C-alpha cells in the first residue's frame with residue numbers, strides 16, 4: 001500500500017525509548033499519526049465516593065503528555081490531543097486521515113481492556129486492524145517459561161522459574177526520525193480546570209514528581225549516579241518512622257514515561273560499575289512484583305480476587321458514610337503512624353511501600369473496613385496508581401488474592417506488631 005498511515009494510540013506508554021509499538025509503526029508505514037485521548041471516564045466519580053483520578057495524578061499526566069508533545073515537536077511533528085472517549089473518535093480519525101492500521105499497547109485492567117475491545121470492534125466495521133503490543137512488563141509474555149494460563153499464582157514460584165528460564169530483552173532504541181501525517185490542528189492540552197479540578201489543585205510539592213519521559217530519565221540517571229544515596233546501605237534495623245530506600249520510580253513507570261527494561265538495564269550497568277547492593281535488589285525485585293500482578297490480571301481478570309460477588313456491587317455507593325473510613329482517609333484515626341502516612345499520601349500523592357502496607361493493614365484488619373474502599377481511595381490519590389499493582393496489593397493485604405499459600409510475602413502479625421510499636425512510640429509522630 002502506498003502512503004500507508006498508521007495511527008499510534010498512546011496510552012500508558014508516554015515515551016520514545018524502548019517503545020516497540022512506535023518503532024514498528026515507523027518501520028511499517030510512510031507516516032504516523034500519534035494520538036492521545038484524555039478520556040473523561042478517568043476523571044469521573046466512582047461508586048466508592050471517590051474520584052477516579054485525583055489532582056496530583058492528573059497534573060502528572062498532563063505534564064507527561066506535554067513532555068511527549070515537546071519531544072515530537074522537536075522532531076518536526078506533534079501528537080493529536082483529544083478530550084473524549086477513543087470509541088467516539090476512532091472511526092472518524094481513521095476516515096479523516098485515511099489510516100491503514102491502528103497500533104496500541106494492550107492493557108490488563110478490566111476497564112482498559114474493555115475500551116480497547118470496543119475500539120477493536122469499531123475498527124473492524126471499517127476493516128481496520130487494531131494491532132496489540134505488550135510493552136509494559138520487564139519480561140515479554142512470549143518469553144515466560146509458561147503460557148499465561150499456567151503462570152504460577154504463588155509469587156515465589158513465578159519469580160524462581162522466570163528468573164531461571166526467561167531473559168529480559170534489550171531495549172528498543174528511540175527513533176531518530178519520524179514522518180508525521182500532515183495535520184493542521186493538533187489540539188490543545190487540557191487545563192486542570194477542563195479536567196474538573198481547581199487550577200493547581202493543592203500542594204504539588206514533591207520535587208520528584210515532574211511528569212514525562214525526560215524527567216523520568218533524569219530521575220533514573222541521578223538515582224544511579226556515582227555517590228547517590230542508593231549506594232548507601234540501608235540501616236539493618238528498620239524502624240516504623242524510617243521506611244528505608246524508595247526509588248520513587250513507580251510514578252514514571254506507571255504512565256510508561258520509563259520502561260521497566262530501561263530501569264532494569266540501567267541498574268545492571270550500575271551494578272557492574274559499583275557492585276551490587278540491597279537497594280538494587282529491592283528495585284529489581286519490585287519490577288518482578290509489578291510483572292507478577294500484571295500477569296495475574298492477564299491470567300485471571302477480576303477472578304484474581306477470591307471473593308464472590310466482586311463483579312456485582314459489593315460496595316453500595318448509596319450506603320451510609322463510614323466514619324472509620326472517613327477518618328482513615330484524612331489521617332484522623334488516632335494511630336500516629338497511620339495518620340502520618342495518610343497525611344503524606346494526601347499531601348504528596350505518594351507513600352513508600354511499608355507505609356502502604358501499614359495503612360492498608362490498619363483499614364482492613366483493625367478498622368474492619370472492606371478492602372475495596374481503601375483501594376478506591378488509593379486509586380484517587382496515588383500518582384503511581386496502576387490497576388494491577390494497586391488492586392493486587394490490596395487483595396494481598398486483605399488475603400483475597402490467589403496466592404493463598406505464601407500470602408505473597410504479606411505477614412499480618414508483623415504488620416500489626418509494627419502498628420502496636422507505633423502507638424507506644426507515639427510522641428515521635430505527634
Ligand SMILES: Cc1cc2nc3c(=O)[nH]c(=O)nc-3n(C[C@H](O)[C@H](O)[C@H](O)COP(=O)(O)OP(=O)(O)OC[C@H]3O[C@@H](n4cnc5c(N)ncnc54)[C@H](O)[C@@H]3O)c2cc1C
Pocket residue numbers: 245246247248249250251253254282283284285286287288289290291293351352353354356357360378382384385386387389390391393394397
Ligand atoms: C496497598 C498497596 C497499594 C499499592 N498500589 C500501587 C499502585 O497503584 N501502583 C504501583 O506502582 N505500586 C503500588 N504498590 C506497590 C508499591 O508500594 C509501589 O510500587 C512502591 O511503593 C513504589 O515506590 P518505589 O518506586 O520507590 O519502589 P521501589 O522499591 O524502588 O521498587 C521499584 C519498582 O518496582 C515496582 N514495585 C515495587 N514493589 C511493588 C509491589 N509490591 N507491587 C507492584 N510493583 C512493585 C514499582 O514499579 C517500583 O517503582 C502498592 C502497594 C500496596 C501495599
